[in-house]
Amino acid sequence: MVVDLDQHLKPGKSSYVAIGLEGSANKLGVGLIRHHPGQLSLSNRAEVLANIRDTYITPPGEGFLPRDTARHHRNWVVRLIKQALDEARLGKDDIDVICFTKGPGMGAPLQSVVIAARTLSLLWDIPLVGVNHCIGHIEMGREITGAHNPVVLYVSGGNTQVIAYSKQKYRIFGETLDIAIGNCLDRFARTLEISNDPSPGYNIEQLAKKGKHFVELPYTVKGMDLSMSGILAYIDEIANTLFNKKNAKPLQNEEGKNKNKKNNLCFSLQECLFSMLVEITERAMAHVNSNEVLIVGGVGCNERLQEMMKIMVSDRNGSIFATDERFCIDNGIMIAHAGLLSYRMGDTTSLEDTVCTQQYRTDQVLVKWRDD
Amino acid sequence: MSFTSSLTLNIPFQLQNQASIALKTLSVDPILRPDDAKVSYLISYISNCHYLHIDLYAISDRVLRVLANNIIASLKTIVECFDEF
Numbered sequence: 282m283v284v285d286l287d288q289h290l291k292p293g294k295s296s297y298v299a300i301g302l303e304g305s306a307n308k309l310g311v312g313l314i315r316h317h318p319g320q321l322s323l324s325n326r327a328e329v330l331a332n333i334r335d336t337y338i339t340p341p342g343e344g345f346l347p348r349d350t351a352r353h354h355r356n357w358v359v360r361l362i363k364q365a366l367d368e369a370r371l372g373k374d375d376i377d378v379i380c381f382t383k384g385p386g387m388g389a390p391l392q393s394v395v396i397a398a399r400t401l402s403l404l405w406d407i408p409l410v411g412v413n414h415c416i417g418h419i420e421m422g423r424e425i426t427g428a429h430n431p432v433v434l435y436v437s438g439g440n441t442q443v444i445a446y447s448k449q450k451y452r453i454f455g456e457t458l459d460i461a462i463g464n465c466l467d468r469f470a471r472t473l474e475i476s477n478d479p480s481p482g483y484n485i486e487q488l489a490k491k492g493k494h495f496v497e498l499p500y501t502v503k504g505m506d507l508s509m510s511g512i513l514a515y516i517d518e519i520a521n522t523l524f525n526k527k528n529a530k531p532l533q534n535e536e537g538k539n540k541n542k543k544n545n546l547c548f549s550l551q552e553c554l555f556s557m558l559v560e561i562t563e564r565a566m567a568h569v570n571s572n573e574v575l576i577v578g579g580v581g582c583n584e585r586l587q588e589m590m591k592i593m594v595s596d597r598n599g600s601i602f603a604t605d606e607r608f609c610i611d612n613g614i615m616i617a618h619a620g621l622l623s624y625r626m627g628d629t630t631s632l633e634d635t636v637c638t639q640q641y642r643t644d645q646v647l648v649k650w651r652d653d
Numbered sequence: 654m655s656f657t658s659s660l661t662l663n664i665p666f667q668l669q670n671q672a673s674i675a676l677k678t679l680s681v682d683p684i685l686r687p688d689d690a691k692v693s694y695l696i697s698y699i700s701n702c703h704y705l706h707i708d709l710y711a712i713s714d715r716v717l718r719v720l721a722n723n724i725i726a727s728l729k730t731i732v733e734c735f736d737e738f
Contacts, residue, residue, distance in 0.1 A: 355726055359733045373738065392682065396727045399678040400734040632681055 284652045286625045287318045291377065297625065298330070298371065299378045300362070301617025304354045304394035305386025305414050306438055307345040310334040311358075311365040312614030313376075316621055327424050327621075330369035332607060332614040333361055342474040344467065351389035358397045365613070373405040378629070380620025383411030384641030386439065391637035399635055408629035410620040414611075415440060415643040419451055420622060421615035422577040426602035429573065430653070432565045434558060434590070435643075437578030437611070438463030438482075441507060442643060443561050445569045449648045454565040455505030462554055463580045465509045469550055472517050473524070473543055480610075485547045486583050492548025502557050505564060509554065516550055555586045559593045572599030582609045622650040656691060656710035658717040664705045664728065672696045672703040675731050679707075679724060689716050692724070 290297065296317050303310040313330040321327060337353035339345050366372065381398040382391060402409045419433050433444040433451070441457040460468075463482060470481030475488070499515055501508040523542055562574060574594050576587060587603050594601045608615065626649040666672040676694045684690050690711040697704050707724060711717035 352726075355730050358730065359737050363737055393726070393730065396678060396730045397734060399681065400674060400731045401738065403674040403677055404734060404738060632677060635681055636683065 283320060284626070284650055286320060286622075286650060289625060289627050290318055294377075297377045297621055298375050299380050299410075299617040299621035299624065300365070300376055301380040301412070301417075301613040301615065301620055302358070302362070302394050302398050303382050303414070303417070303611055303613045303616045304358070304390045305382045305384070306390065306611060307337040307339075307350050307353075308334055308611040309337070309354045309357050309361060309394070310611055310613035310616070311361040312612055312617045313365055313369045313371060314614055314617040314621060316625070321424060323427055327618055329614055330371065331365040332612055333365050333368065334610070334612055335361060336479070338478050341476050342471050343477075344471060347387045347389040350387065351393040354390050354393045358394055362397065362401070373407070376405070376407055378410055378620060378624040379405075379407050380410045380412050380616045380624075381635070382414050382417070382616055382637070383630075383635070384638040385414055386637075386639065388637065388639050391639075395635055395637050399632065402632075408624070409632070409635055410624050410628060411630040411635055412616045412620045412623070413641050413643065413646045414616075415442070415444075416451065416646050416648070417615035417619040418577040419444065419575075419643075420619040421608050421612075422575045422602065422604055424618060425604045425608050426575060428575045428602040430571060431573035431575035431602060432562060432569060432571050433575045433577060434562050434581070435578045436462050436558065436576065436580035436586070438467060438580075440578060441509075441558075443505070443565045444643055445565060445571065446648070446651065447569070449651060451643050451646070451648060453642070453644055454568065455507070455561040458503060458506050458508045459510040460513065462507075462509060462558070463578070465513045465554065466550070466580070468513055469516060469520070469547075472520050473546075480579070482580060482583065485551065486585065488544045489547040489551045489585065492544035492546070494545045494548075495552060496545060496549040498549055498553040500553060500557065502560055505561055507557050507561065512550070512553060516546060520546060551583070551585055555583075555589050558586065559589050562590065563593050563597070566597065566599065572597055573602065574599065575602040577604070577609065579610045582606050626650050656712055658711045658714050660709045660717055660721055662707040662709070662721070662724070664707070666703045666705065669696075669698070669703045671735055672705045675705050675728065678731055679727060684720075688712075690720050692720070
């Protein structure tokens, strides 16, 4: 059965336009998307009208704190919305719906963005749709890559989940039991005092490319789930003994030997974490009898992860789908896209329900726009 | 526990609509610790100006300060939206 997505097209309009506001972590994103009537397909694709992002970057060795991140978002949100509208050459009359991230994420940054969403909704008299951040990633990944019914590996700074669709829910097959993979990499970057620009994960990836020697680390797959805090504590200790002791050379003074050690540690951490991900993804594929894998989320940009996943998937004669940094890393367009799908099914969020929530699981959302 | 600290913010707006949008936008978010603080909003029209009155009550000056800070920060975003759009 095919879902009818066009019961709510406004009279006199030939397409839908949504604006999406994302600010659940240190990235602030604003996106504008257009859908044409009918099912989305390879010949009827969503049109990206604008997709801009501003990242709050902290100094090396420091993470982003909720209060400072919220301040960053508040400073930029109106400017970014304006810029996105200018880029798309659209005005308020062109927009059907304002989508925002309802959760999961950090409370203060989420709240600072939803304030702008509410104000504009009331000012322009346009309905709001609250979007689950993870659903945003999944739907945008499917739309960009054309993956039909993939096992989704969602890996980012705050989330690590293996997800598959069944009966109008994206169900979580496996996930982290403690910290997220991106969090693990970011925190190790802090230990090594690697730059956070453009992102700590990207810089670890570059160092790891030069690493050759594998340092044995704990391997902690627990059934379908993972645990990563122990690995982080273990490798942090190695790094601290190597670099941060009184007699050790200071970290900033990157001479030959120390540099190599750093590269090898980054390399080993990536290899260890990514093999764990590949293992649970493979098992999920076997469970749901799927041979497609879609990687979404910020860590999904990592080329080594994509490569390792590809080796596993090609052994199973399957295909792997991944996107580039525009759609992998948190962005506004995915919120606009997922929100618009939900709007086309007749959903809007009333003002009283726009309170953001830090905890909002992927399988809490009823996926009305799919019925397979 | 009784609220020992209090503060009133009087924010002037050009239009009635603006004051009411600000009120609706702000009042949605619940107070995280209702036992520690309370907020009430009121709109009035005094000498050609629409005012949003925000009454804040809290159990200590510290809680009051954090609350007022948050509300003012949100108000800044709201006013910026009015200015730009």
